[in-house]
Amino acid sequence: MNMHHWALPISTLDGQLLGVELETRVEVNGCRLLMTHGMKESVFSHPLREAQTSWLKKKAAWFTDNNLFCVIKAEPGSLEYSAPFIKYFSSNSDEHASSEFWVDEMGARSSSPLSLFAEGCEVVRFNKAFTEQNIDRIIFPVLLDNVRRHCDKIIVPVYQRQYHTMLKKAGVWAVQGQCRPVHFSHCELLLSR
Numbered sequence: 001m002n003m004h005h006w007a008l009p010i011s012t013l014d015g016q017l018l019g020v021e022l023e024t025r026v027e028v029n030g031c032r033l034l035m036t037h038g039m040k041e042s043v044f045s046h047p048l049r050e051a052q053t054s055w056l057k058k059k060a061a062w063f064t065d066n067n068l069f070c071v072i073k074a075e076p077g078s079l080e081y082s083a084p085f086i087k088y089f090s091s092n093s094d095e096h097a098s099s100e101f102w103v104d105e106m107g108a109r110s111s112s113p114l115s116l117f118a119e120g121c122e123v124v125r126f127n128k129a130f131t132e133q134n135i136d137r138i139i140f141p142v143l144l145d146n147v148r149r150h151c152d153k154i155i156v157p158v159y160q161r162q163y164h165t166m167l168k169k170a171g172v173w174a175v176q177g178q179c180r181p182v183h184f185s186h187c188e189l190l191l192s193r
Helices: 037-042 045-065 128-134 140-148 161-169 184-192
Strands: 002-011 017-028 031-033 069-073 086-090 101-106 121-126 153-157 174-176
Touching (some): 002 045, 002 184, 017 045, 045 184, 086 121, 121 128, 140 153, 140 161
Parallel strands (some): 017 069, 069 086, 086 101, 101 121, 121 153, 153 174
Antiparallel strands (some): 002 017, 002 174
16 A cells, blocks of 8 residues: 655645645555545554555644644544644534534535635535536525535635635635645745745
8 A cells, every 4th residue: 555645735816825635545456445434443544544644743832833734534632643733524423522613525516615614614615516516506606605604714715716705705715726735844935825
């Protein structure tokens, strides 16, 4: 099993880096596995979390010194290492034991808006496919406005700058997909872009 760790930048609409998502890509016998929340928590849990913890410890000073966050897809507290810069994306409303949870995959077929109504929702990230299908629709800014009533910070995965004006008017906090990911060992390069 080979693991490759990538830093996926999350930035403001003006291009200022806010943080990164640590995405681990797993290969078995040369084939890349598609990882879901369930697989991460059962089959690959221990080696995956150990590797992520190792990288987070190595880069802790960089995240802290630059006031950046690092978010991973996992249950809050699933790492043995904790630090204020580490955040957790979750798509399961039952996982929100703490305040300041981050909701992932808003708009996905399996997602539920119920977690938005719970106290403590700090950030919401929209699903990529949902965004691609709906960003051109006139209702999309209205949807963003409705979500912002419950959570001020919204991340929209968008690859084209043509949508920035609309997203800015809708009060979107951040975008993901504007900059190419880098290997996690080189995440410092993201500040020089």
